Amino acid sequence: MRKQVVLVLGAFILLCIGVDAFADPVSVNLYSGGIGAVAGQAKLSLSNIAQLITAGAYVAGLGFAVAAIAKFKAHKDNPTQVAISMPISLLFIAAALIFLPSVFKSVGGTMYGSSGSIATVSGITKWT
Secondary structure, three states, X not given: OHHHHHHHHHHHHHHHHHHHHOOOHHHHOHHHHOHHHHHHHHHHHHHHXXXXXXXXXXXXXXXXXXXXHXXXXXXXXXXOOOOOHXXXXXXXXXXXXXXXXXXXXXXXXXXXXXXXXXXXXXXXXXXX
């Protein structure tokens, strides 16, 4: 029990040191820039969240595709245990997750025209 407490305390200290080491001097001085600086920081944070969701969709889609392949093999080995509907549904979910960022681009272009932007794995880009 004592070992676990020391481990958690050490992890907390390392986290605090890491947060302090990577502190952005612009974000520390938010009050000098007024509400515009706060809005700029919020915009940066939201763009990072959009990138995280996009990358997560790609990774989850690939994971579902691998699971579908494994279930297809399990169905081939023992068709009475694994229904064919399971790997087919996993394959459709994988396709939906992999093409989710493209769907966001199409829907965003329809709703916002050319003024919108899209989150990609490499960053935020304008609609073209």
